[in-house]
Amino acid sequence: MLKQFALLILAVLAATSVLAARNEFRPKAEKVVDNVYSLMGPLGQRSADNDGLNADFGFIVTPRGVILIDSGASRLGAGKIVAAIARVTDKPVRWVINTGSQDHRWLGNDYFASKGAEVIAMSRTAATQAQYAGQHMQGLERFLGERLKGTRPRPASRTLDGNEATLELGGETFMLSYTDAHFPGDIWIWLPKHSVMFSGDLIFVDRLLGVLPWSSVKNGQKAFRALAALKPAHIVPGHGRVCDLERAQRETGDYYDFLASKVGAAAQNMEPMDATLDRYADLPAFSHLENYDSLHRANMNRAFTEFESQ
Numbered sequence: 524m525l526k527q528f529a530l531l532i533l534a535v536l537a538a539t540s541v542l543a544a545r546n547e548f549r550p551k552a553e554k555v556v557d558n559v560y561s562l563m564g565p566l567g568q569r570s571a572d573n574d575g576l577n578a579d580f581g582f583i584v585t586p587r588g589v590i591l592i593d594s595g596a597s598r599l600g601a602g603k604i605v606a607a608i609a610r611v612t613d614k615p616v617r618w619v620i621n622t623g624s625q626d627h628r629w630l631g632n633d634y635f636a637s638k639g640a641e642v643i644a645m646s647r648t649a650a651t652q653a654q655y656a657g658q659h660m661q662g663l664e665r666f667l668g669e670r671l672k673g674t675r676p677r678p679a680s681r682t683l684d685g686n687e688a689t690l691e692l693g694g695e696t697f698m699l700s701y702t703d704a705h706f707p708g709d710i711w712i713w714l715p716k717h718s719v720m721f722s723g724d725l726i727f728v729d730r731l732l733g734v735l736p737w738s739s740v741k742n743g744q745k746a747f748r749a750l751a752a753l754k755p756a757h758i759v760p761g762h763g764r765v766c767d768l769e770r771a772q773r774e775t776g777d778y779y780d781f782l783a784s785k786v787g788a789a790a791q792n793m794e795p796m797d798a799t800l801d802r803y804a805d806l807p808a809f810s811h812l813e814n815y816d817s818l819h820r821a822n823m824n825r826a827f828t829e830f831e832s833q
């Protein structure tokens with residue numbers, strides 16, 4: 524009996540030391556302007572420690588409650604977002620707006636909806652969420668394992684038609700517009716009164732953007748130019764630190780321009796792909812960005828394919 528008890532104590536000690544050793548990521552709210560906050564995620568891959576919060580989120584505090592931009596990748600991730608908000612305000616999250624349909628943009632929706640929040644997205648975003656839900660849950664399980672438990676995909680229930688939409692919530696104005704760059708159905712959310720842009724996955728800073736098989740470089744270039752025309756004073760990017768337009772131009776806008784004007788042009792001139800990718804393998808303007816080594820060649824490859832097929 525005593526021996527069993529001793530073993531139990533040992534097991535408990537082992538479990539707590541494992542827990543203590545885990546370097547768990549918890550987002551921290553940073554003020555962008557009065558009542559508008561960002562929550563920046565780590566630049567690397569999804570993991571059990573970051574609960575898939577490897578992206579940027581944000582929230583706006585109004586007298587009627589909090590509006591959250593994107594809900595995280597899981598139930599536990601959503602809980603971490605709530606904890607970060609609670610350090611700023613005791614108002615509840617009353618609305619969630621999704622900027623996209625990739626896992627970390629919306630798989631926390633169910634958590635917030637079950638607590639009474641209204642979840643809003645553009646119609647095509649919500650449709651893409653439903654379409655990719657199974658695939659994203661499977662992919663996430665590889666990274667989050669047990670910690671994904673209890674997460675249920677719940678696409679946004681209030682959907683907005685048209686290519687652009689304006690929302691009034693809690694006295695704030697939100698202008699939503701499709702970008703369709705990184706992922707189909709991606710949008711930006713523009714707060715004209717504050718000159719704050721939540722760009723969603725259109726803008727990456729500090730790390731190189733990824734061109735995925737379902738991304739569009741053409742849309743990215745076009746959307747970035749439209750965003751720049753709004754001259755936002757503050758940008759909360761999809762990934763990386765809050766920045767100004769100049770930095771977003773250097774680290775995202777210029778890269779889309781490079782992909783379109785060099786790689787895309789070579790594809791349209793029917794130049795060989797390998798030689799083109801070799802020629803632009805080393806780009807000092809972007810090579811300092813994180814993930815450059817793992818993404819740049821694949822990005823060019825996909826850009827080439829997109830331009831070749833038109």
Ligand SMILES: [Zn+2]
Pocket residue numbers: 578625724761762
């Ligand atoms: Zn992302």
